[in-house]
Amino acid sequence: MSLENEMTSKLDISAISPFNFDLSVRIFSDGDPEIRKYENGMFWQVLRTDQGLVLVTVESEDAENLTVKMESTEELSPKNLKSISNMVNKIFNLDMDLNPFYREIESDDVMNRITDRLHGLKNPTTPTLFEALVDSVAEQQLSLKAAHSIENRVIKSFGPSINIKGKTCYAYPTPEDFAFLELQKLRDCGLSFRKSEYIRDLSLGILNHEIDLDQIGKLNSTQDMIDELCKIRGVGVWTGELAVLRGLGRLDALPADDIGLRRAISHFYRDDVRISADEACEIAHNWGKWKGLAGYYLIVAEIMGLKV
Incomplete structure (x- = not known):
């Protein structure tokens, strides 16, 4: 366009x-x-x-x-x-009040120092749950760098575009853009055969009214949302947790099986000693209903190389 x-x-x-x-x-x-x-x-x-x-x-x-x-x-x-x-x-969670989070973690010395350094940081949210879910499927068992490269190829291959002052920009594909693709076209972007199937079948399910992401987003509890997402083929607990955190801003969701998140928790709380998902959850207990946001602060702090 x-x-x-x-x-x-x-x-x-x-x-x-x-x-x-x-x-x-x-x-x-x-x-x-x-x-x-x-x-x-x-x-x-x-x-x-x-x-x-x-x-x-x-x-x-x-x-x-x-x-x-x-x-x-x-x-x-x-x-x-x-x-x-x-x-x-x-996208920027502008209506979120960070003060209750800061009060919640006051007794956690490590998190308290990190939030002092990152005061005013709000986590981003994708425009739709669909986008968060597709990205989470793409990122299964991959490094973020590799996954982001694949995601960018997918967006440029199948998303609509506009041209402004000679510059082309792409929007995220919709279920309609994915539903009837040949799987090989998705695989050509770097997705595995199974992930290609999952994304196409998710899109078809939405178009056929077999999957209603809007209704899932209206459920009362985060756990109910994750449970419903896990009924979708290709969506496990980690994918569901990541999707509701990114796509719905459910900040009580903690994808503790995420290697990057566990690495960040270990870096600041366990001197880089490898920890299990259960140990990560135990550390996160102090963060109350803000576990997902606290985890995001740790990831950003690690990326920025903060010394706390």
Whole structure:
């Protein structure tokens, strides 16, 4: 889709304090600039509205206030401006109040020092549970670096695109984009045969109304959500935990089987001695219902090389 008659809109959004925009989006610094990226104080990503694809650029001039620029083929309606505002809010968890989390972990000296260093960090959430679920399937038994390379190829191969000022940007594929693909096309992106099957079958199940991710997202408890996701072929406990954490912002979910998370917990709590999932859960007990967010803080702290 080429934006020959490009329209630009802007809106301002405020986050609940405390919020540090740079810390919260720094995780995207290594992102693909044609998909999602943070660079020179700007974050950009293509989002979907009823009026089509929109390239959204987000900047922060001070701690809690964001400026959102939207480039599209036509002037966006008030409904779609509101929709984009809600999506940006969800992506950055702007409505989350971090203060209860900080109070919860005050007795944990290690986590307390880390949150002091990363004050205002909020974890990102994907626009949809579908996106989080597909990514989690792709990342099964792979390093994040390898998985992200595969995910980027999948997005560029099957996701719709827009062209702005000569630059092409891609949106995440939908179930319709995956449902009728030949498995070999997914395998050509680096996915295994089984993962290709899982992603295609998930997409078909959604289109055939056999899988309702919206209803799963409305369940009362995180465990109920994970249990329902685990009924989907190819989704185990780790995949379900990761998907609800990333896609629904269920911060009580702790994917303790995740090697990277266990490494980060071990680094700060056990002097890099390898720990089991049960040991990780035991350490995480002090974090209450904020286990997933605390785990994210540890991963970011490790990536940044913080000494605490």
